[in-house]
Amino acid sequence: MRDSSSLARTIVAPVVLGIVALALWQLVVVLLDVKPFVVPSPAAIGQSFGANLPTVVQGALVTGGNALVGLVLGAVVGIVFAIVAALVKVIDELSAAVIAAIAVVPIVALAPVLYSMFGANVETGRQLVAAIAVFIPMYLNTLRGLRQVRPVHRDLMTAYAASPWQTTRYVTLPGALPFLFTGLRIASSLAVISALIAEYFGGPVGGLGKSITTAASSSNYSLAWAYVLGAILVGLVFYCATLALERLVTRRHRPAT
Structure with a gap:
């Protein structure tokens, strides 16, 4: 019963809301000309989408591929750097200004510079733009999670003579998930988006942004x-994939009752 109610809230309700919004949109456009x-x-x-579906899919694969590379690269670097910053307080303090500076770099200024560095005929610049955008929330959220460990848990690992890495692996990281x-x-x-x-x-010529x-x-x-x-649709696929990954990992780390 609870599973069906959760399914209705997470899937059925947004779909119904979307249909109602589209119907109102169509009505406003027709009535107000x-x-x-x-x-x-x-x-x-919808008619243009269906008539140009192969082109849309081709552009979505280019944009989605760049976003995926950037997401993986930025997430890995952000998580690793957050772990290092949590273990070594000096690095955390020294990097604060750098992180703040990276967070406010505009894409409109960064993209042309990266194209000049890596070439305008490859996708590297776009992938790095996405990676930089991903790095900031991954680093900040992971670092905040790593700081949430209760002192009693740290004291317990110290009593067991656990190394800093063992404490991070078995206590800090699971709590930061x-x-x-x-x-x-x-x-x-x-x-x-990036x-x-x-x-x-x-x-390069390709991707949904160029097509738009x-x-x-x-x-x-x-x-x-x-x-x-x-x-x-590409954004929804990415979001749903990360949400599914989160539920899979949290279920595996959920303590048995």
Whole structure:
């Protein structure tokens, strides 16, 4: 009974809300005669999406691939650096200003610089943009989780003569998992957004960002919104994948009752 209620809240309710929102959107566009350059109707967007599905999928694979590389790279570096900062307090204190500086670097300024460094004919710049965007929430959330260990647990590991790594492995990291996965859910969306935005400022021809600008510049607004829909779907796939991973890991680490 509880599982069916949870399923209704997490799946059925958002789907119903989405359908209602789309119906209202379509109704407003038709009744008020809203021009396509303002916002196309959902029916027009859906028609363009279906007619150009192979192109949308191709662009989604490029953007999603860059976002995935950036997500994995940024998450690994962020988690490892957070563990080191938690173990060595000096590194935590010295890196605070650097982390703050990285957090405020705008993508519009970073992407062209990376294209100049690694070349505009490869995807490296876009992947690094996504990795940098992912690094910040992963580092901050993981570090906060690593600091949540109760003193009594640390004292117990000290009494057992555990090394700092053993304390981190068996006590600190399991307690930090909720914070880590919170950061991962945030980072999964940021990876897609960052990879998408980086496509606006150069790099290889391909990806949903380039497709959106091309369609909009040719006044094909329904097609541009179809590519936007493709980007939304990519973001949802990333978010749902990280959510599924979180539930899988937390179930395995849940204590038996």
